[in-house]
Amino acid sequence: GSVPKGQREAAYSIGMTWGQAMRRTILPQAGRVAVPPLSNTFISLVKDTSLAAAITVPEMFQAAQRIVATTYEPLILYVEAAILYLALSSVLSALQTRLETRLNRYGGFLEARS
Template identity: 85%
Template sequence: MVDSLPALLLAGLTFTVPLTLLSFTLGLLLGLVTAIVRLFAPAPLVAIARLYVWVIRGTPLLVQLFVIFYGLPSLGILLDAFPAALIGFTLNIGAYSSEIIRAVISSVPRGQWEAAYSIGMSWPQAMRRTILPQAGRVAVPPLSNTFISLVKDTSLAAAITVPELFQTAQRIVATTYEPLILYIEAALIYLAMSSVLSALQVKLESRFARYGGFLEARA
């Protein structure tokens, strides 16, 4: 177990962490665009956004990864394992985060829009300076949960040969024949990462709560 720990940690730092951070960042941007389209865009674009969310949320993530990595080559689209996983996780996070963002933007009172317009703000200014800051505070808990789930979901990338933490554990098992020890070790590393992120989430939520109370007191 001690001998395998450095290899597992290196795989986590080299593949699991970058895959998580890149997928979440890109997925969050995609989710924001999708949410704005569904709330404010013309009907044809809304239909496309709804179709995207419906397909991604209605199919398993593992199947999506297989379609991208194993299916697209039949159309002449060849992707390495890491980019394929990045695309798959980004699309998945984008669909789920778009629903969160759409809900929190919709929860901002209409009076906030009217107040922004009354002082001469344009729509982009109102969105950037008034709506998104308020919506972001509400979105922190669900988006944080999505991020923590993504850390664990990256283990599915092992199925398309990404040498992340879990696949590294599988490779070591193939030579040591100690599956129980190795898989428990991998599980403990995931547990440690999730625990750290959960603690950071609590602090972040507390900070945003204090900030929100300050704004309400000023108002």
């Protein structure tokens, strides 16, 4: 695994139970290793798949094309679609950065609340 066996043994040697060792030693370290790739995968899924069946790039631009066909104002609609996509991606990236910073600062999910 991502946490060396010696970490668990060290927790046991200072008198921690299995649950305490998991909560205070193993899971915080494993979380720091696991969160970046998991959050990158989540952001990729949001970008590449349909979010609530309406917010992917092709679907946004198809909707913009339908509206452009009646309004004849392509620039405004395409810029709005691009801004919406950028906002969605930026929010998810900011949340990922904040979570990773929190994990590095406090040592993990569970320790931050203790």
